[in-house]
Amino acid sequence: MHIYDNLMIGSGYSSLGYALANQNSIICEQYEACDTHFYLPMKHFSYSEYIPETEYGKKLFEMFSAHGLFSDAMQNVNCFESVFCSFISDSDAEILIKCRVVEVKTTQDGIHEVTVITNSGLESIYAKNVIDTRSTSAKERFLTVLYVSENPDEDRKKLEKEFDGAYIENAFYRGRYSLYIPCGECENINAMRLDICTKWKQAFVEAKILYMASVSGVHNANIVKDEMPNDDWFSNPIEAFEAGYFYAKEH
Amino acid sequence: MELYFLKNNIAEHHPAENIRFDYTCDVLCVGAGSGGIYAADAAAREGADVILIENSENIGGMHICGNVLGYYYGAEGGSYTEDDINSRNETIFFSDTVLPEQKQMHLTKRLKKSGVRLYCAHTPVGIYFEENRAVGLKVFNGTECIHIKAEMIIDATSDGHIIRMCPVAKRYGRPVDGKTAPFTVRTQFIIDGVYHTNNFDSGYVNHYDSRDFSKKTILAHAKSTKFIHQGEYISLASLTGIREGLSFDGEERITYTDIILNKQPEKVLFYAYSDLDKHGHDLAMEEDMYQNWRGISNLSTVTARIAVPMGSVVPRGLCGIVTACRCLSCDSYSQSAVRMNRDMFRIGECVGTAAAMAVKNHVPFLEIDYDAYVEKVRNYGCFDGDAQKSFGFHFPGNNMPYTPVVFDVDTNLHLLDTETPGVAIWSCFISDNRPESAEKVRKKLEEATTDLSRYNCGIALGIMEDKRALPVLREIIEKRDCFYFKDCRRTNQFRTAIAVCLMGRVGEAADAQLLCDIIFNDSEYENTMYHTLKPDYLYYAGTDCNFVYFDVFTHACMALVKIYKRNCLNVKDLHEKFKTLFADEKIIRRVTDSKADAPTHIEIADFQKYILKMTEE
Numbered sequence: 001m002h003i004y005d006n007l008m009i010g011s012g013y014s015s016l017g018y019a020l021a022n023q024n025s026i027i028c029e030q031y032e033a034c035d036t037h038f039y040l041p042m043k044h045f046s047y048s049e050y051i052p053e054t055e056y057g058k059k060l061f062e063m064f065s066a067h068g069l070f071s072d073a074m075q076n077v078n079c080f081e082s083v084f085c086s087f088i089s090d091s092d093a094e095i096l097i098k099c100r101v102v103e104v105k106t107t108q109d110g111i112h113e114v115t116v117i118t119n120s121g122l123e124s125i126y127a128k129n130v131i132d133t134r135s136t137s138a139k140e141r142f143l144t145v146l147y148v149s150e151n152p153d154e155d156r157k158k159l160e161k162e163f164d165g166a167y168i169e170n171a172f173y174r175g176r177y178s179l180y181i182p183c184g185e186c187e188n189i190n191a192m193r194l195d196i197c198t199k200w201k202q203a204f205v206e207a208k209i210l211y212m213a214s215v216s217g218v219h220n221a222n223i224v225k226d227e228m229p230n231d232d233w234f235s236n237p238i239e240a241f242e243a244g245y246f247y248a249k250e251h
Numbered sequence: 252m253e254l255y256f257l258k259n260n261i262a263e264h265h266p267a268e269n270i271r272f273d274y275t276c277d278v279l280c281v282g283a284g285s286g287g288i289y290a291a292d293a294a295a296r297e298g299a300d301v302i303l304i305e306n307s308e309n310i311g312g313m314h315i316c317g318n319v320l321g322y323y324y325g326a327e328g329g330s331y332t333e334d335d336i337n338s339r340n341e342t343i344f345f346s347d348t349v350l351p352e353q354k355q356m357h358l359t360k361r362l363k364k365s366g367v368r369l370y371c372a373h374t375p376v377g378i379y380f381e382e383n384r385a386v387g388l389k390v391f392n393g394t395e396c397i398h399i400k401a402e403m404i405i406d407a408t409s410d411g412h413i414i415r416m417c418p419v420a421k422r423y424g425r426p427v428d429g430k431t432a433p434f435t436v437r438t439q440f441i442i443d444g445v446y447h448t449n450n451f452d453s454g455y456v457n458h459y460d461s462r463d464f465s466k467k468t469i470l471a472h473a474k475s476t477k478f479i480h481q482g483e484y485i486s487l488a489s490l491t492g493i494r495e496g497l498s499f500d501g502e503e504r505i506t507y508t509d510i511i512l513n514k515q516p517e518k519v520l521f522y523a524y525s526d527l528d529k530h531g532h533d534l535a536m537e538e539d540m541y542q543n544w545r546g547i548s549n550l551s552t553v554t555a556r557i558a559v560p561m562g563s564v565v566p567r568g569l570c571g572i573v574t575a576c577r578c579l580s581c582d583s584y585s586q587s588a589v590r591m592n593r594d595m596f597r598i599g600e601c602v603g604t605a606a607a608m609a610v611k612n613h614v615p616f617l618e619i620d621y622d623a624y625v626e627k628v629r630n631y632g633c634f635d636g637d638a639q640k641s642f643g644f645h646f647p648g649n650n651m652p653y654t655p656v657v658f659d660v661d662t663n664l665h666l667l668d669t670e671t672p673g674v675a676i677w678s679c680f681i682s683d684n685r686p687e688s689a690e691k692v693r694k695k696l697e698e699a700t701t702d703l704s705r706y707n708c709g710i711a712l713g714i715m716e717d718k719r720a721l722p723v724l725r726e727i728i729e730k731r732d733c734f735y736f737k738d739c740r741r742t743n744q745f746r747t748a749i750a751v752c753l754m755g756r757v758g759e760a761a762d763a764q765l766l767c768d769i770i771f772n773d774s775e776y777e778n779t780m781y782h783t784l785k786p787d788y789l790y791y792a793g794t795d796c797n798f799v800y801f802d803v804f805t806h807a808c809m810a811l812v813k814i815y816k817r818n819c820l821n822v823k824d825l826h827e828k829f830k831t832l833f834a835d836e837k838i839i840r841r842v843t844d845s846k847a848d849a850p851t852h853i854e855i856a857d858f859q860k861y862i863l864k865m866t867e868e
Contacts, residue, residue, distance in 0.1 A: 031307070032468060032491055040489070067479050078486055079479050085472035097465045100374055102391050117374050117391060118461035121257025121415070146485075148345050173483050188371065189308045193352065194359045200343045208345035211439070212352045214309050214316065214489050 007114055007127035009101050010134040012037045012231035013060075013084075017244030018131065019093050020056055026125060028099040028116055031215070034088060037135065037231030037240075039081040041217025042144040045171045045178060047075045050239040057242045060087050064238070076172040078146075078211075080237060104130055133244075135232050141216040142180040143192055149177055149207035162203040163196075176210065183216050192216075254389060255416045256377035260459060262416055267379055272387060272400040276302040276368070277610045278603070279388060279401035281375055284312015285592060286575040286599035287407030288358050289330055293603030293631075294405075295365040299610055302399060303362065304373040304390060306408075309489070310358055313409065314592050315351045318437040318448060318488035325593030326524035326556075328636025329600050334358060346446035378404070378416045378572075385417070385571035402610045404572045405602060410458065410496035411578030419566040420500040423459075425583045426538060428861060430455060432530050432587060433850060435492035436471045442482035449478060450492075452530055454850035458493050470848065494530065495587065501580025502617060503562025510585055511544055512681060513641065516560035518621050521601040521628065522635040523557040523594040526645070529587040532798055533854050535752070535805035536861060541584050542752060547714050548677035549736040549744045553656060554645040556637060557588055561617055564602055570615050575602035597633040604628055644738070660688045667695060672707040673738035679711045689717045696723070706732065706746060713753035720757060724750045728765050733780040747780065748802045755810025760818040769807040771832060776800065776841050796843040796851045804838065808862050815866075826866035833859040 004026050008015040011029035019025035033040055047070075052058045067083050069076045088095060096118060103115040114125045135141075149155045156168050156177075165182040186192050193212055200209065221232035229243035254267040278294040280287050283305035291303040313319050338353040362369055376396060377389035387400040406413035415421065424431045433452045440447055453471035458464045468491045475487055503516060507527070527545065529537075534546050545551045563580040564573045575598050577590035589598075604627055608619040628634040644654040657663075658678040666675035682688035689712060696708035696719075709723025727750035735743040751769070754762055769775050781800040808829070815822050832838065838859065843851040 031489065033487070033489060034469060034472070067476060076484070079476075079484050081487060082472055082476045082479060082484075085469045086476055089470050089473045095465055095469065096461055097468060099461065099465075100391065100393075102376065102396070117376055119410075119412075119459055119464050120260045120461040122376060123259055123461065176483075190310050190355065190359045190369075190371065191363075194356050194363075197341075197343060197352075197356050205343070209343055209350075209352065210345045210441075211350075211485050 001126060003111055004125065004127040006129045006131055007112070007125055009130065009132045010036065011095055011097070012133055013237045013240035014229040014231050014234075014244030014247075015131075015133040016088065016091075016093055017056070017241040017246075018133075018228070018248040020091060021245045021248030023092060025094070026127070027093065027095040028101055028114075028125070029095060029097045030100045032098050033081050034095065034097070035081040035084045035237070036215070037217065038077055038237050039084070040213065040215045041142070042077055042146060042178065042211070042213040043217050043219065044169065044235050045074050045077055046169060047073065047235040048239075049073070050236040050242075052238050052242055054242055054245055056091075056245065057238055060241055061238045063087055071172075074170070074172050075236075078172070084237075131228050133228060133230055135218045135221075135230065140218055140221065141183045141186070142219055143183045143189070143196070143216045144213040145179045145181065145196060145209055146171055146211040147177055147179060147207045147209050148175055150175070151206060152177060155205050155207040158203045158205045159207070162199050162205070177207070180219065186216070189215065252386065253380050254377045255380055255418065256389070257416050262418070264380075264418070270379065270398050273397040274302060274368075275400045276300045277401070278302075278403050278405060278606050279304070279399055280405040280407055280575070280603070281388070281413050282306070282312065282407035282409065282576065283310035283369065283371070284407060284409060284576070285314045285595035286409075286602070287312065287405070288362065289596050289599035290405050290407050290575040290603035290606070291367045292330065292361055292365045293600040294607040295367050297604055297607030297611065299607035301365075301367045302401070303367050303369045304375070304388075304399075305369070305371045306374050307489075308371050309355070310362070310369070310371065311351065311355045313490055313492065314595075315355045315358070316488065317490035317492050318351055318439060319492065319592060320349055320351055320354060320448075323592055324525055324528070325591035325595070326522065326597065326636035327593070329593075329597045329631060329633030330361075331593065331596035331600075332632070334361065348446060350446070375413060378413055380418075383569050385569065388413070402571070403606045403616070405575050405606055406572065406578065407575040407599060409576045409578065410493060411499065411574065411576070413572065414497060414499050414566060414574060414578055415459075417566055417569060417572065419569060421497050422499075423495065423497045423583070425536070427536050428857070430531070430857070431496065431583075432494035434458070434467070434471070434494060436475055437488040437492060438475055438478050439485040439488075440478060440482045441485065447482070451475070452850060454848075455853060456493075458491070458496065464491075494590070495577075495583065497578050498581050498583070498586055499578070500567045501563050502565045502567055503560035503580060505557070505559060505563050505579060505581040505585040505589065507582055507584030507588075508540055510555050510557050510588060511540070513555075515558050516562075518561040518617075519558045520561045520564060520605070521559055521597055521633060522637070523559055523589045523591070523598070524554060524637045524640065525557065525588040525591045525594065526552055526554045527584060527588050528591075529584070531854070532801065532851070533805060533858055534802065535809045536858065538584070539756075543680055543714055544677065546744050546752060547710065547749050548680065549673040549738045550677060552644055552646045552739045553642055554640070555588065556635075556641050557585070559589060559598070561605070561621075564598075565616055573602055573606060573616055575599045593636075597636070600631060600633040601628050604631070660691065664691060664695065667692070667707040667711060668699075668701070668704045670703070670737040672710070673736055676707070676711045676714055680714045685715055689715050689719075693717075693719055703734075706734070710746070710749055710753065713750070713757060716756055718757050720753065721759070721762070724754050724757070725762065725765065728754065728769075731778050731780045745780075745799060745802065748806050751803060751806040751810050755806070755813040758810065758814045760814065760820060763811060763814050763820065766807045766811040766814070769803060770811060771828060796845075797841060801842045801855065805858055808858075812862065812865050822866050826863065829859075829862055829866055833863065
C-alpha cells in the first residue's frame with residue numbers, strides 16, 4: 001500500500017507547483033482537463049508580468065512563451081491547457097483526471113484514506129496530507145463568454161446594460177472580447193448558458209458568441225496569508241505555479 | 252437488497268440495509284449525452300416521472316462537450332431534427348456551422364420543457380439490486396452520497412459505467428487482443444475568419460484504467476499544441492473522444508456477421524445506419540470476416556441499415572436496467588457501426604419510449620406491446636429513418652451521392668473487369684451457391700484478356716477460398732502489383748496486400764517463400780511500391796507513416812504463420828526468425844520515425860509481440 005505525502009484535490013498551477021516540490025504527491029482532478037482555473041473558465045486574458053525564479057518555473061514560462069501565449073501583457077488563455085499538459089507530460093507529476101473525491105477518512109496513525117471515484121470505480125488512495133486547491137470563493141464566480149464584435153463600443157454598452165454586474169475585457173485576438181457575467185452561487189451552468197443566450201437576443205446585440213466557458217471561474221480572489229496558494233489569487237499562471245512550489249518548500 | 256459497485260475495476264457487492272431513498276422516480280436515466288437526453292425526454296413524453304443525472308456540469312456528452320457535432324453520421328429522423336433546425340436558425344453565434352453551445356441551448360430548453368428533473372455533477376457509485384432486479388442507484392452529489400429509487404434505470408453513459416457494476420458478463424475490444432478503437436481529441440479554431448474543428452486520433456487507451464486514461468489523455472492534450480499556430484485556437488474538447496467501450500451479455504446480441512449478411516431479428520428496437528468505422532491500421536490482425544469486407548472487398552464506406560434487436564439493450568437475466576448508448580450487447584465490429592451521433596439520439600429516444608411503456612404497464616422491457624411501440628417510434632420518426640436504404644456507398648463528408656448496392660453475383664460479375672470490383676468480390680463471398688459462383692469466376696478468369704480482370708478474378712476466387720486462385724495470387728505478389736481498388740471514397744486497399752492476405756488462407760507450403768521474401772529480405776523495403784504513391788491514392792492513415800509497407804508486411808507475417816500452421820511446418824524455427832527480425836527497431840523505423848509513445852509506434856510494436864506470441868505456442 002503506497003502512502004503519498006500529499007494528495008492535492010484539484011489540478012492547477014499552484015497544485016502542480018506544490019506536487020513537484022514534493023515528488024511523492026498525487027493530484028486528483030474531477031474534470032478531464034488539467035488547467036481548471038485559467039483555461040476551463042477562460043479567466044482573464046490580461047495578466048501582470050512575473051519573472052520565474054525556479055528551474056521548473058522557468059521551463060514552464062519558456063514553454064508558454066515558445067507557443068506565443070504571452071504578448072503585450074495579454075495571455076492566450078485558450079491555449080493554456082495544451083501547453084500545461086505538455087509540461088506535465090515531461091515532468092514526473094502524477095495526476096488522475098476524471099477523479100472525484102468522495103470521502104476522506106483519517107486512520108488511527110494519522111494517515112488519510114481518500115476514497116475517489118474514477119473510471120476504475122471506487123479507489124482508495126492513502127496520503128499523509130490532503131490539500132484542497134479548489135476555488136473557495138463561491139460568491140464572486142463568473143461565467144465567461146468569448147465573442148466577436150465589429151462594433152465593440154456599441155456592443156459593450158448593450159451587454160453591460162443587459163447583464164448586471166458584468167464587465168468586458170479585450171481577449172487575446174483582435175476583434176475578440178470576453179464578457180464576464182457574475183453567476184453568484186449558480187449551480188446550473190446549463191440553465192445559466194441558456195439564460196445568457198436569451199438575454200443576448202433580447203438585447204439585440206450584434207456581436208456573435210464564439211465560445212462559452214464550460215465552468216465558472218473566480219476572478220481577483222484575495223490572497224489569504226499562510227494558506228496554500230490557490231490559482232484564483234493570481235492572474236499569471238507561472239506566478240501561481242511558483243507560489244505553490246514555494247509554499248511546499250516552506251511548509 | 253444488495254449494493255453492487257466497482258472497486259479498483261472489480262465488481263463487488265454487499266448487503267444494503269436500511270437504505271432511505273432520497274428521490275423516487277419511474278425512470279432514472281444516467282448520462283445526459285446524445286442518448287441520455289433523448290431517452291429522458293422520450294420517457295417523460297410518455298408520462299413517466301424522469302430523473303436524469305450527469306457526471307459533469309454540462310449536458311450534451313460527446314456531441315457537445317466532446318465536440319463531435321460535425322461528425323454527423325447515422326440515420327435521419329427523430330426528435331433531434333427539431334433541435335438541429337432550431338440550432339441552425341440561431342443568429343447570435345459566430346459561424347455558419349453549428350457551435351456546440353447552440354445545440355446545448357436547445358437541449359437545455361427541451362429538458363426544461365419536458366419536466367425531466369436534471370441533476371448535474373452527480374456521479375453514480377453503486378447500483379441496488381433486489382435479486383435480479385435493479386431498483387435504484389447510489390449517487391455522489393459532490394457533498395454526500397444520496398440514493399435514488401427507480402422502476403427502470405437507463406444506462407446512457409457511453410461506456411456502460413452502470414452496466415460495469417452489474418452482475419452480467421462484459422467484454423471489450425477485438426477478439427484477438429482486446430484492443431479497442433483509438434481515441435480522439437477534438438479542437439476548435441478559426442483560420443481566416445472561418446470556424447473549423449479538427450479531429451486527431453490520439454492512440455490507444457484503456458479508459459477503464461484510471462491511470463492509463465489520465466496519462467494518455469494528458470499526453471493527447473499535450474500533442475494538440477501542434478494546432479496552436481494553425482490559426483486562432485479556441486479550445487480542446489472537454490471530453491476525451493472514446494470510440495469503443497464495453498459490451499455485455501444481453502438477451503440478444505448484434506454481430507457483425509448479422510449486419511453484413513442482413514439478418515433481421517424478430518423484434519427490432521430501431522434501425523441504425525452506418526459503415527463499419529474502425530480506426531485502427533493493423534487490418535491484418537482483424538477477424539477474417541472484417542478483412543473480407545473492408546480489405547479484400549474494399550467496402551469500407553459502404554453503409555448498412557442495421558437492425559438493432561430489442562434484447563441487445565437488456566443485460567441477460569436482469570430486469571429494471573437497460574442501456575441507451577453504444578454500450579450494447581454486441582461484438583467489437585458491430586460496436587464500430589452502432590455508435591454514430593444521430594443513431595445515439597435515436598437509440599435514446601427509442602429506449603426512453605420503451606422504458607416508459609414498460610413502467611406504465613408494469614411489464615418487463617421485452618414484454619411491452621411491440622406493435623404499439625413500433626407505431627409510437629415510427630410516428631416520432633426515430634425508428635427507421637432511412638428505411639429505403641439497405642447497403643450503399645455513402646460518405647457524408649463529401650458531396651458524392653448515395654449509391655445503393657445489391658450483392659448479387661450475376662448482376663455484379665462484370666465489375667471484375669473494372670477498377671471497382673469490390674461489390675463483385677463480396678457478392679461471390681456471400682453467394683448462396685458458392686461452387687456455382689466459383690465456377691462462373693473461374694470461367695471469367697480463363698477468358699480474361701487483361702491483367703485487371705485476371706487479378707480481380709483471382710481475388711474473387713481467393714475470397715471463396717478456392718485454390719484455383721493461387722496462380723494469380725502468386726503472380727500479383729511476385730509482381731508487387733501496386734494497383735489499388737477505386738471503390739471507396741475514403742480508403743482503398745492495395746491489391747498486393749489483398750493477395751498476401753488471401754495467400755494466408757489458401758497458400759501451400761511452397762508459397763511460404765514468397766512471403767519470406769517480403770518479410771525477411773532487407774531489399775524488399777527498397778521496392779518503389781512502398782515509396783511512390785499515386786497522387787489520387789487515399790490511404791486514410793496520415794502522411795507521416797509508411798502504411799503501405801506496414802499493411803503488406805503485417806499481412807505477410809500473418810499469412811506466413813497461417814501457412815506454417817496449416818501445413819505443419821516448423822513454427823518454432825519461424826518464431827526464432829521473427830525474434831531475430833524484431834530484435835531491434837528496424838521494422839518500426841521503416842514505418843515511422845515517431846517516438847515510442849506514439850500511436851503508430853505502439854501499433855507496430857504490439858503487432859510484433861502478437862506474432863511472436865502466435866509462433867511461440
